[in-house]
Amino acid sequence: xxxxxxxxxxxxxxxxxxxxxxxxxxxxxxxxxxxxxxxxxxxxxxxxxxxxxxxxxxxxxxxxxxxxxxxxxxxxxxxxxxxxxxxxxxxxxxxxxxxxxxxxxxxxxxxxxxxxxxxxxxxxxxxxxxxxxxxxxxxxxxxxxxxxxxxxxxxxxxxxxxxxxxxxxxxxxxxxxxxxxxxxxxxxxxxxxxxxxxxxxxxxxxxxxxxxxxxxxxxxxxxxxxxxxxxxxxxxxxxxxxxxxxxxxxxxxxxxxxxxxxxxxxxxxxxxxxxxxxxxxxxxxxxxxxxxxxxxxxxxxxxxxxxxxxxxxxxxxxxxxxxxxxxxxxxxxxxxxxxxxxxxxxxxxxxxxxxxxxxxxxxxxxxxxxxxxxxxxxxxxxxxxxxxxxxxxxxxxxxxxxxxxxxxxxxxxxxxxxxxxxxxxxxxxxxxxxxxxxxxxxxxxxxxxxxxxxxxxxxxxxxxxxxxxxxxxxxxxxxxxxxxxxxxxxxxxxxxxxxxxxxxxxxxxxxxxxxxxxxxxxxxxxxxxxxxxxxx
Amino acid sequence: xxxxxxxxxxxxxxxxxxxxxxxxxxxxxxxxxxxxxxxxxxxxxxxxxxxxxxxxxxxxxxxxxxxxxxxxxxxxxxxxxxxxxxxxxxxxxxxxxxxxxxxxxxxxxxxxxxxxxxxxxxxxxxxxxxxxxxxxxxxxxxxxxxxxxxxxxxxxxxxxxxxxxxxxxxxxxxxxxxxxxxxxxxxxxxxxxxxxxxxxxxxxxxx
Numbered sequence: 001x002x003x004x005x006x007x008x009x010x011x012x013x014x015x016x017x018x019x020x021x022x023x024x025x026x027x028x029x030x031x032x033x034x035x036x037x038x039x040x041x042x043x044x045x046x047x048x049x050x051x052x053x054x055x056x057x058x059x060x061x062x063x064x065x066x067x068x069x070x071x072x073x074x075x076x077x078x079x080x081x082x083x084x085x086x087x088x089x090x091x092x093x094x095x096x097x098x099x100x101x102x103x104x105x106x107x108x109x110x111x112x113x114x115x116x117x118x119x120x121x122x123x124x125x126x127x128x129x130x131x132x133x134x135x136x137x138x139x140x141x142x143x144x145x146x147x148x149x150x151x152x153x154x155x156x157x158x159x160x161x162x163x164x165x166x167x168x169x170x171x172x173x174x175x176x177x178x179x180x181x182x183x184x185x186x187x188x189x190x191x192x193x194x195x196x197x198x199x200x201x202x203x204x205x206x207x208x209x210x211x212x213x214x215x216x217x218x219x220x221x222x223x224x225x226x227x228x229x230x231x232x233x234x235x236x237x238x239x240x241x242x243x244x245x246x247x248x249x250x251x252x253x254x255x256x257x258x259x260x261x262x263x264x265x266x267x268x269x270x271x272x273x274x275x276x277x278x279x280x281x282x283x284x285x286x287x288x289x290x291x292x293x294x295x296x297x298x299x300x301x302x303x304x305x306x307x308x309x310x311x312x313x314x315x316x317x318x319x320x321x322x323x324x325x326x327x328x329x330x331x332x333x334x335x336x337x338x339x340x341x342x343x344x345x346x347x348x349x350x351x352x353x354x355x356x357x358x359x360x361x362x363x364x365x366x367x368x369x370x371x372x373x374x375x376x377x378x379x380x381x382x383x384x385x386x387x388x389x390x391x392x393x394x395x396x397x398x399x400x401x402x403x404x405x406x407x408x409x410x411x412x413x414x415x416x417x418x419x420x421x422x423x424x425x426x427x428x429x430x431x432x433x434x435x436x437x438x439x440x441x442x443x444x445x446x447x448x449x450x451x452x453x454x455x456x457x458x459x460x461x462x463x464x465x466x467x468x469x470x471x472x473x474x475x476x477x478x479x480x481x482x483x484x485x486x487x488x489x490x491x492x493x494x495x496x497x498x499x500x501x502x503x504x505x506x507x508x509x510x511x512x513x514x515x516x517x518x519x520x521x522x523x524x525x526x527x528x529x530x531x532x533x534x535x536x
Numbered sequence: 537x538x539x540x541x542x543x544x545x546x547x548x549x550x551x552x553x554x555x556x557x558x559x560x561x562x563x564x565x566x567x568x569x570x571x572x573x574x575x576x577x578x579x580x581x582x583x584x585x586x587x588x589x590x591x592x593x594x595x596x597x598x599x600x601x602x603x604x605x606x607x608x609x610x611x612x613x614x615x616x617x618x619x620x621x622x623x624x625x626x627x628x629x630x631x632x633x634x635x636x637x638x639x640x641x642x643x644x645x646x647x648x649x650x651x652x653x654x655x656x657x658x659x660x661x662x663x664x665x666x667x668x669x670x671x672x673x674x675x676x677x678x679x680x681x682x683x684x685x686x687x688x689x690x691x692x693x694x695x696x697x698x699x700x701x702x703x704x705x706x707x708x709x710x711x712x713x714x715x716x717x718x719x720x721x722x723x724x725x726x727x728x729x730x731x732x733x734x735x736x737x738x739x740x741x742x743x
Contacts, residue, residue, distance in 0.1 A: 074721065074724050074725055074728040075721055075724040075728075079702055079703065080703045080717075081703055083718065083721055083724065083725070085725075085728060085732070087734070087735045087736060088735075088736050088738075094567050094568070094621075095567075095620070095621065095622070097569075097570035097571070098570070098571060098572050098622075101570075101571065102715075106715075112734070113738075113739060114734065114736075114737045114738055114739040114740075115734055115736055115737075115738060116738060117738040122567070123567075123568055135568070137568040137569075138568050140568075140570065141568050141569075141570055144570050153739075154738075155738050155739055176736060176738065178735060178736070180735075181735055181736070186620060186622075187619075187620055188618065188619050188620040188644060202620040202644055203620060203644070203647075204620055204621075204622035204644060204647060204648035204651065205622040205648075206622060206648065206651040206652070206713075206714070206715075207647070207651075209715060210714060210715050210718055213715060213718070213719070214715070214718045214719065214721075214725060215725075215729075216718055216721070216725060218703075218714050218717070218718065220701070251614075252555050252614060252617050253555065253613060253614035253617065253640060253642070256614065256640060256641075256642060256643055257643060283618075283644075284618075286614070286617065286642065286643070288643045288644060307736060307737070307738070307740075352555050352557065352617075354555075373552075373554050373612060373613070374554075376552075376553075377553070377554050377555065380553075470564045471564060471565075472564040472565050472567060472568065479587075489557075489559065489618060489619075491557045491559040491560065491618060492559070492560060492582070493559065493560075493563060493582050494559050494564075497563070497582055497587070
């Protein structure tokens, strides 16, 4: 943003309540703030100088983000953020306890328990469910979630429930995630639900408390960022590779202040689970949300699921959802085009998700980096990863392979990994952990015989949970170990203190597990038919 | 809620790294707490401490002599990226940080900080460079941060202007919070709910 010297308005001292007064601030704001003040300074605001709620003289083409936003503004004071209605609030054990404590301190209730749903996923063990939880702190946190849900009347799909799973896997699975909704959760990967054409984003615990108490949030309207993916993916190249390629191009802060809208032929051709993988990692590109307009693929996936409308209600809902896609001619604040035809499988080499390269490329050299701070960051990353500048990433030894997470822990991800591993063995000295994204995914994988394939290959078949993606439940790397992981973050220590992560697709992970080194999935025998297992 | 944000003067902790993620600010294994207190020791835990709990040698910047008690951090671009954990600003405030200076912040971290009395000040790249030069010259330089005036006073008497979201500014200056504001909108919320039936019922039977 450009630096605009402030025009001081000393005569208009803000008229705000004193310390501890928590209501009635709006009048003071209305007095001191002009629309121009607010829109000029807030990096999240799109139309400088033009408030969104002003009636347009003629209907203008609108983006899907614009439509959902307008649909949910409850009220907005001049100069203040909009009060945005929230349709669905997902909660889990890690980011909610302090929010419930806040409610109790203020004597508040949960306004809409029936628009709230909870699960336990982050800190739970993925060892057999009949074993006791050894981590007493995690057990206490889960106990608190159970108590909070019981006290405030919130449905909980906790440990032992057939619907337990990673919060971003069970929402779509249960049909709770629907087009046109606003969906929030105290978890940055809430962007996953954008795959259904919902405006879904992660929030902090203070905001969790606000949504529990009011079913609304204060938000500035976001800018929009068109991510157009033309062409077709080659066999062995997946939606994970699209999102890793995007982030490697725009960087981990490239989407800050924006919502991505993924469009184009290659996006339309993806299944819902593949779309979820892309939207999931929007946050890794800096965008708090990312979405894909709903289409027949969306409706086909949703039809018949528990919480979707049935009968005539379904037809009416589909008719409504068909009005959501971005109108022709609508403007985006930013745009980028990616050619799917030229994409290779991607893999990260560094310590943030933007440090990714095509799998056949070499690890970049700091000396080639002109910008001093980027050079310093690259040097530090290569030191942490213990990789040499210019070395090929293919053939790099791995100790652990992790298949799972809210990015790639769904049934189609497991089908792909199993297809690659069928009648093969995990390389000696390599540990392959497969963690289904939900209890339902686990049951389905067992029913289809995928679990047997994993076990026969020498893999460790686990219970569902976030597991080694966030490594707070004991599933973790040892210092210095290398992992190929289908998860979303390769930050220092993310998968265990001192652990080193290469982010990649399920097929790349499976190929690497078989060979014991980072491997190109396109070299797997029968890759054409194998890749088709994941859906068209 | 927090105390009203007042003018304060402090020396600066320099952390010249870009894209510092919230997993570094508070590693995930410290997220099993059920309250907000006691996170000061978790702040930048794996950059500060060895496996056995002893300080790194040489120590990380926070643990070097004279750094304790400093309330301002100067950091690189896109600070606070990654996870939405509000434990990050909780740990920063527990250690004593009240303002951060950078060219940019990740969206969720920025929002979380404002709700916890930590001021995420954005400065343009040339001002950022000037601040680094100032600290190179005098690592103990003191800055005065005035939120009401949206200005930073430098030791040479010059000032740097900054802009902060006006709504968040009012909240910080008053020591009030957004939930209080939202609760004052009960009438509007009730009207909206009367006109919009819920799109979902999570309580209704799941088969």
